[in-house]
Amino acid sequence: MGSSDLMPGEQQVSAAKSRKVIVAAAIITEGRVLACERSAPPEVAGRWEFPGGKVEPGESDEHALARECVEELDVRVEVGDRIGPDVPLAHGRAVLRVFAVTLLGGDQPRALEHTAIRWLSADELDSVPWLPADKPIVAELPELLRRSRG
Numbered sequence: 001m002g003s004s005d006l007m008p009g010e011q012q013v014s015a016a017k018s019r020k021v022i023v024a025a026a027i028i029t030e031g032r033v034l035a036c037e038r039s040a041p042p043e044v045a046g047r048w049e050f051p052g053g054k055v056e057p058g059e060s061d062e063h064a065l066a067r068e069c070v071e072e073l074d075v076r077v078e079v080g081d082r083i084g085p086d087v088p089l090a091h092g093r094a095v096l097r098v099f100a101v102t103l104l105g106g107d108q109p110r111a112l113e114h115t116a117i118r119w120l121s122a123d124e125l126d127s128v129p130w131l132p133a134d135k136p137i138v139a140e141l142p143e144l145l146r147r148s149r150g
């Protein structure tokens with residue numbers, strides 16, 4: 001059955017199911033968040049983001065996030081609350097979903113896939129060129145960072 005055979009409500013459910021979710025981690029430690037400079041592809045290289053990637057079929061958001069943090073930064077993490085809304089990407093075919101994350105076991109991130117990584121305080125959030133979709137998430141961070149200073 002093609003999507004044109006579906007009733008309008010069913011089409012919405014079908015669209016939501018096929019929408020890819022990109023999960024990303026705002027890793028927060030002592031009032032700072034980890035920002036990562038993309039190395040590829042060329043159209044986004046040099047822009048800054050939160051580490052993360054696509055949720056694979058059958059995988060939970062939390063599992064995908066933990067997997068990406070190991071692959072990209074070689075760190076173990078505990079996944080906390082969502083930050084901000086789902087942000088539409090790629091003409092609505094994907095969404096960016098960001099979670100607050102903390103490091104486990106004293107692990108220290110290493111840039112295995114990024115050009116550079118940098119810990120930013122609330123006052124430094126505007127010092128890097130974020131990917132456009134990250135801006136509404138970054139706007140939520142000053143409050144969270146102040147609270148994490150303890």
Ligand SMILES: Nc1nc2c([nH]c(=O)n2[C@H]2C[C@H](O)[C@@H](COP(=O)(O)OP(=O)(O)OP(=O)(O)O)O2)c(=O)[nH]1
Binds near residue numbers: 050053096133134
């Ligand atoms: N990881 C990540 N991707 C983001 C952010 N903001 C944003 O617009 N994106 C976009 C860039 C990419 O088009 C897409 C994620 O692609 P990706 O290369 O990180 O993930 P992937 O799972 O396809 O790749 P990989 O980890 O398997 O190499 O989402 C962000 O903060 N973090």
